[in-house]
Amino acid sequence: MAAGPPGPFTIRVQLFARYAELLGADHLDVVAEGPLTVGEVLSRVRAFPGGRTIGVGTLVAVNLRQAPLSAAVTRGDEVAILPPLAGG
Amino acid sequence: MAAGPPGPFTIRVQLFARYAELLGADHLDVVAEGPLTVGEVLSRVRAFPGGRTIGVGTLVAVNLRQAPLSAAVTRGDEVAILPPLAGG
Amino acid sequence: MGFLTRAPIGVAELVAAVSAPERGGVASFVGLVRDHHGGRPVRALEYTAYEPMAESICAEIVGEAEARWPVRIALRHRLGPLGIGDVAVGIAAAAGHRDEAFAACRYAIEELKRRVPIWKRETFADGTEEWVDPTRMAAANSEEREGMAPW
Amino acid sequence: MGFLTRAPIGVAELVAAVSAPERGGVASFVGLVRDHHGGRPVRALEYTAYEPMAESICAEIVGEAEARWPVRIALRHRLGPLGIGDVAVGIAAAAGHRDEAFAACRYAIEELKRRVPIWKRETFADGTEEWVDPTRMAAANSEEREGMAPW
Numbered sequence: 001m002a003a004g005p006p007g008p009f010t011i012r013v014q015l016f017a018r019y020a021e022l023l024g025a026d027h028l029d030v031v032a033e034g035p036l037t038v039g040e041v042l043s044r045v046r047a048f049p050g051g052r053t054i055g056v057g058t059l060v061a062v063n064l065r066q067a068p069l070s071a072a073v074t075r076g077d078e079v080a081i082l083p084p085l086a087g088g
Numbered sequence: 089m090a091a092g093p094p095g096p097f098t099i100r101v102q103l104f105a106r107y108a109e110l111l112g113a114d115h116l117d118v119v120a121e122g123p124l125t126v127g128e129v130l131s132r133v134r135a136f137p138g139g140r141t142i143g144v145g146t147l148v149a150v151n152l153r154q155a156p157l158s159a160a161v162t163r164g165d166e167v168a169i170l171p172p173l174a175g176g
Numbered sequence: 177m178g179f180l181t182r183a184p185i186g187v188a189e190l191v192a193a194v195s196a197p198e199r200g201g202v203a204s205f206v207g208l209v210r211d212h213h214g215g216r217p218v219r220a221l222e223y224t225a226y227e228p229m230a231e232s233i234c235a236e237i238v239g240e241a242e243a244r245w246p247v248r249i250a251l252r253h254r255l256g257p258l259g260i261g262d263v264a265v266g267i268a269a270a271a272g273h274r275d276e277a278f279a280a281c282r283y284a285i286e287e288l289k290r291r292v293p294i295w296k297r298e299t300f301a302d303g304t305e306e307w308v309d310p311t312r313m314a315a316a317n318s319e320e321r322e323g324m325a326p327w
Numbered sequence: 328m329g330f331l332t333r334a335p336i337g338v339a340e341l342v343a344a345v346s347a348p349e350r351g352g353v354a355s356f357v358g359l360v361r362d363h364h365g366g367r368p369v370r371a372l373e374y375t376a377y378e379p380m381a382e383s384i385c386a387e388i389v390g391e392a393e394a395r396w397p398v399r400i401a402l403r404h405r406l407g408p409l410g411i412g413d414v415a416v417g418i419a420a421a422a423g424h425r426d427e428a429f430a431a432c433r434y435a436i437e438e439l440k441r442r443v444p445i446w447k448r449e450t451f452a453d454g455t456e457e458w459v460d461p462t463r464m465a466a467a468n469s470e471e472r473e474g475m476a477p478w
Binding site: 104105106147152154168171173174175176 | 375376445
Binding site: 186187188191195196197198199200201202203204205206207208209210211212260261272274277278281282285 | 337338339342346347348349350351352353354355356357358359360361362363411412423425428429432433436
């Protein structure tokens with residue numbers, strides 16, 4: 001990913017299933033003053049009303065792949081917080 | 089199995105696949121003067137023309153179940169000599 | 177892509193999609209919607225997915241299996257409302273030898289359950305609804321085998 | 328009875344025959360007629376059986392699997408002339424959990440190949456015909472994996 005222009009930017013965080021229900025939205029926008037880690041994005045989301053129900057160890061995907069809490073999130077990345085998977 | 093009346097009796101031996109082809113028949117009749125073992129029946133069959141192609145370790149079934157060479161064959165038993173299985 | 181579908185899944189179509197004269201052994205698995213879960217009677221359920229990621233991970237899993245074994249894999253997961261007995265997931269793996277077909281089929285279903293972002297909302301017989309959480313089920317019902325896995 | 332058939336075998340019918348709301352995991356296997364064997368191109372083949380024994384042993388194998396795992400098994404083997412790509416054998420095993428379904432399906436195909444008196448006559452592309460002998464193939468072609476198993 002290119003770093004993009006400097007200054008604040010918006011990270012669109014997608015929510016699914018139980019998390020979407022608990023936070024009452026299928027996405028949230030997190031305003032970042034600069035690059036954040038996945039863990040920092042998760043903390044911002046947990047500060048929204050209902051956000052405490054999201055576990056600190058929940059799965060997070062960046063650009064369609066699971067990402068560790070230490071991974072960087074930059075301008076234009078697609079972030080998604082994934083409740084426990086139940087496919088199959 | 090009941091022993092049946094004394095005296096000689098005929099054992100119908102069924103042949104399949106390659107053995108039926110090699111011996112030119114889908115069954116043979118072995119005349120027994122008294123109870124025989126499976127191994128003895130097999131020896132009699134191997135004495136027929138083409139019978140040497142039947143291995144001494146071939147599978148033999150008595151009354152629809154595999155039987156060891158030492159098993160007894162008595163009047164009324166259904167004997168079958170089974171070439172190497174190739175189902176599935 | 178097309179690993180996700182809102183149409184019924186047929187095992188015969190999956191098997192046909194991977195079969196070939198040189199791949200004579202085809203192992204397959206279908207998972208059906210069960211009529212109970214964790215000891216509670218289920219009336220209906222609905223699958224949802226993070227669709228672009230689910231498609232991407234399904235493709236990755238199929239690619240991994242086809243790289244590891246000389247197989248061809250077909251995989252479908254249904255989304256939307258399903259009734260009891262409907263096929264939720266179907267996988268077919270065709271190979272020259274059945275060992276490989278079974279191994280690849282098993283790999284695909286295990287990895288799908290572990291990695292593909294799909295969720296299931298169950299409606300129980302009493303009308304209550306719940307998002308299925310296999311991790312919570314395993315902890316809460318560790319003594320009750322029914323609760324540990326959808327099947 | 329009815330494990331042997333001269334009609335085409337459909338995997339969907341086998342899966343449907345064993346599926347039930349409480350048996351949500353269905354593993355299946357189909358074996359297709361391959362277009363080559365032991366490195367030689369095959370044109371057609373014919374299966375024959377010692378039919379009463381084959382039916383009896385199939386019933387025994389299904390009974391063993393159903394006693395060992397909480398499964399329901401459907402099993403069919405085709406007899407008579409078959410073309411390339413036709414289904415020769417089909418097995419479906421349905422269980423509450425997929426471990427059991429896979430294990431039982433695998434057990435049934437392995438035991439079928441080991442114990443059921445069925446024979447296969449192959450017609451090769453050059454017109455020659457031969458009764459397949461897996462024991463001889465294994466010995467003669469131990470270096471050539473293709474020759475060791477029909478799939």
